[in-house]
Each structure stands twice: as structure tokens, then as C-alpha cells.
Amino acid sequence: MSLSANILCLGAAHFDRTMQCLNPFVAGASNPVKTLHRKPGGVGRNIAVHLRLLGCNVGMAGAVGRDGDGTQIVQSLSEIGVDTRLLDRLPGQHTPGYTAILDMAGDLALGLIDAETYDKLTPAHFQSRLPQLKKWDWWIADANLPSDTLAWLSRNKGSVPLCAATVSPSKAQRWKEIVGDVDLLITNRIESEILTDQTVTNVDEALRAVRKLHAKGAPRIIITLGAQGIVALNKGETSFWAPLPTQLVDANGAGDAFFAGFAAAIATNRTEFDGAVAQGLAMANLTAETHGTTVWDLDLKTVQERAQTAVKQIQPS
Incomplete structure (x- = not known):
């Protein structure tokens, strides 16, 4: 694959710790778990790594602390060729962290994040x-950045496409007032409810949600529905894509992998929107069949083969 896509990821780079319940998860109680891994994570960082493994030129903009975790994160990104010159090590701050608790089936039961350092990533x-940011052809920003910063990016992007990652229900709100200013929105079912103030539990409701977001000005929207599939809108045309058959191991990170697969395809101009959705589904599929958030032994031929099995169903507008 040609290294023709120059993509900057702005947002979270921290440490993930993933544990899995040995018994059915019970809220408000002590749950026996086994530790699966502790490794670098964060939405922006997860997307950046898969973009790099897919052959893109990638940069990471954000902040870590001047501690051992921060050193490891910067080094791990640099070692695979991600440009970290905009990943600042802030004095007096510690590197954020995320803990994922999976249920027995591998689905996320509870997520906990310590992210105060990201509040320092202000417009100032x-x-x-900004001149360094503008050297990149695409921006992918995640909602770990403060609301004011996301709004500032939308005002200062110029001709650079801005892609929005909603991160979580609590942070999706940060995109709500500026969703019409982004060039691409990829969100999940629960986060789309925050953005639209309406229930999204099935495909029909997701189709209504993408139309509402399109009416606000967003030209390209994707809502991921987990096991129900994907609903997409591209310049007015709505579609549904069934999920690829998956032997689920760990769903954590599958949404970020979809984002990377889609963005890598669309930004290299190798394919149109539909082909990018198909590659996103393939990346989500491969990640869900892998422990952790990254498919390190990524094989581009396997990605392409799985993408070719994706099926689009055009929906009434």
C-alpha cells in the first residue's frame, strides 16, 4: 500500500489495563477477574497505531506526563514510525490511564478512565x-479533548477534513454543538443517542439518527451497532451493512479499529465511501478476534479478503 495518506490523530494516548470477569458481572459487588494485559491505549493512539499498520503516514498530537508511562507511550509509537513531535510531555502531570472490565463473553462491562491531563490540551x-497541525492532510480528533478545543479545531481546520471520534457517552456531548462542522462522524449506538436526543436501539432508529445528524450539516455519518451491524450516510444516501461473522475474543478496541480501517481507505483515495466502510468492518472483525485493542500481526491481504465479504443494503432516504 502506498504511504499516501498523511493523517494526524489528536486525543488520548495512555495506558490500558484489561481484565475479564471469571463469573457473570455484578454491578456494585466484588467481581473475580483475570488480568489480560496492560499496554498503551487511548482512542487517538489506538486509531493511530492501526493506521500506521495499514501503511499510512501518521502523527499523534496530545499529552502525556513526564513519568515512566509517558516515556513508554512515546517510545512505543515512535518505534513503529508514528510521528510524536506533537505528543507533548507536560510538566507536573501524570500519564492518564484506562481500565476495562470485560464480562465472561468478552464484551465491555465497565470502563474507568483517569484523564485529567487531557484537560490541559486547550486551544491555547x-x-x-497550528502551522504544524496544518501540515497533515487529515485530522482525526477524539472527544478526550476539551469541548473548547474541539470547537477550535473545527474553526481552524480550513480545508483539512476533520473526523470526529465520540469516545464514550459522557464525552460524546462535546461534539454535539459542532457536529455540523465535521467532515466525518463515526459514533456508536449509545453515543449517537447523546448527539440526537433520541433513542437508538435498532437499525430503523439508527437510520433516523443519521438523517437527523445529516440535517445538522454532517455530510458523512456512520453509526456502529455492534452485533447488529453498521448504518451509514454518505452525502444523502443511507445504507445498512451487516456485521462480518466474528469469533469474539475481546470487543474492546473494535470501534477504534473500524475508524482506522475506514480512514486509511478513504484518505489514500484507494476507494470510495463504500469500500472504506467494508475495510472498517474488516478491521473491527479482526480486532474483536484478538486479545487487546491492536492486531499487531496485521496482514493486509486478510483485511482485503474480509472486506470483500461485506454487503451493503441501500435504505430509503
Whole structure:
């Protein structure tokens, strides 16, 4: 694959710890678990790594602490060729962390994040770095960044496409007022409810949600529905895509992998929107069959073969 896509990921880079319940998860109680892994994570970082493994030129913009975790995160990204010159090590801050508790089936039961350091990524932090930001052809920003910063990015992007990652229900709100200013929105079912103020539990409701978001000005929207599939809108045309058959191991990170697969395809101009959705589904499929958030032994031929099995169903507008 040609290294023709130059994509900057702005947002979270921290440490993930993933544990899995040995018994059915019970809220408000002590749950016996086994530790699966502790490794670098974060939405922006997860997307950046898979983009790099897919052959893109990738940069990471954000912040870590001046501690051992921060050193490891910067080194791990640099070692695979991600540009970390905009990943700042802030004095007096510690590197954030995320803990994922999976249920017995491998689905996320509970997520906990310590992310105060990301509050330091204000518009003032990025203002002096704007010339460096503008050197990248695409921006992917995640909602771990403060609301004011996301709005600042939307105002200052110029001709650079801005892609929005909603991260979580609590943070999706940060995109709500500026969703019409983004060039691509990829969100999940629960986060789309925050953005639209309406229930999204099935395909029909997701189709209504993408139409509502399109009416606000977003030209390209994707809502991922987990085992129900994908609903997409591209310049007015709505479609449904069934999920690829998956032997589920760990669903954590599958949404980020979809984002990376889609963005890598669309940004390299190798394929149109539909082909990008298919590659996103293939990446989500491969990640869900892998422990952790990254498919390190990624084989591009396997990605392409799985993408070719994706099926689009056009829906009434």
C-alpha cells in the first residue's frame, strides 16, 4: 500500500489495563477477574497505531506526563514510525490511564478512565502549533479533548477534513454543538443517542439518527451497532451493512479499529465511501478476534479478503 495518506490523530494516548470477569458481572459487588494485559491505549493512539499498520503516514498530537508511562507511550509509537513531535510531555502531570472490565463473553462491562491531563490540551496549547497541525492532510480528533478545543479545531481546520471520534457517552456531548462542522462522524449506538436526543436501539432508529445528524450539516455519518451491524450516510444516501461473522475474543478496541480501517481507505483515495466502510468492518472483525485493542500481526491481504465479504443494503432516504 502506498504511504499516501498523511493523517494526524489528536486525543488520548495512555495506558490500558484489561481484565475479564471469571463469573457473570455484578454491578456494585466484588467481581473475580483475570488480568489480560496492560499496554498503551487511548482512542487517538489506538486509531493511530492501526493506521500506521495499514501503511499510512501518521502523527499523534496530545499529552502525556513526564513519568515512566509517558516515556513508554512515546517510545512505543515512535518505534513503529508514528510521528510524536506533537505528543507533548507536560510538566507536573501524570500519564492518564484506562481500565476495562470485560464480562465472561468478552464484551465491555465497565470502563474507568483517569484523564485529567487531557484537560490541559486547550486551544491555547494548540494555537502555537497550528502551522504544524496544518501540515497533515487529515485530522482525526477524539472527544478526550476539551469541548473548547474541539470547537477550535473545527474553526481552524480550513480545508483539512476533520473526523470526529465520540469516545464514550459522557464525552460524546462535546461534539454535539459542532457536529455540523465535521467532515466525518463515526459514533456508536449509545453515543449517537447523546448527539440526537433520541433513542437508538435498532437499525430503523439508527437510520433516523443519521438523517437527523445529516440535517445538522454532517455530510458523512456512520453509526456502529455492534452485533447488529453498521448504518451509514454518505452525502444523502443511507445504507445498512451487516456485521462480518466474528469469533469474539475481546470487543474492546473494535470501534477504534473500524475508524482506522475506514480512514486509511478513504484518505489514500484507494476507494470510495463504500469500500472504506467494508475495510472498517474488516478491521473491527479482526480486532474483536484478538486479545487487546491492536492486531499487531496485521496482514493486509486478510483485511482485503474480509472486506470483500461485506454487503451493503441501500435504505430509503
